[in-house]
Amino acid sequence: MIVDDAALVRLYYRDALERAGYEVEEAMNGLEALEKLLSTPVDLLIVDVNMPQMDGMTFLRRLRRQEGPEACIPALVTSTEAGAQDVAAARAAGANFYLVKPLAQDTLAEYAAMLCGAPGHG
Template structure:
């Protein structure tokens, strides 16, 4: 089976490194983008299998990125919104924008791997 390609979209380098390390150790191929515009450009060049998206970013936030992504003629793959925003309204907006799942930072490695595996159709064992 080919490695699933995951794009981490977050303006914080430390967060990208943390998520990258967890996902690469779990066997995923990982790339990064620092904002929604860069992420959209990368997705249009070669779509990914899963997106991990922060909400608060400069230039184009996570909500805007997901709305734009969902409006493109691309294979529509799962997206996990990962944010420090913990209100139910934030989660609601994420789902309206096109997220398939919502995690609150800081996330536990096992929780992230499990969510990715389930959304990619690998089953629930992490």
């Protein structure tokens, strides 16, 4: 699931992941993502930091506190912020990896494969 408030970013990530063979869900912010996760199981979260209504860090902290399999979904956090404190904050919130935007589509597909396996192989 791509969680980002920018439609163009979601489209760019969707294109990269679908070309690599993944099915893609989208949410415009952390609140929408939490709601969708109640009914839609996913294998990977790609989460922007800065979003309205619920930012990426708040979303990850809330998700990681939940009980159930959704609390363990691997999360890749993306942001334009590149400071060590930003990486540390993402890790503390529950991110598995932190990548600085802009991301190459191949890089995104490689991280998806590393975190959740090749499409169709779980």
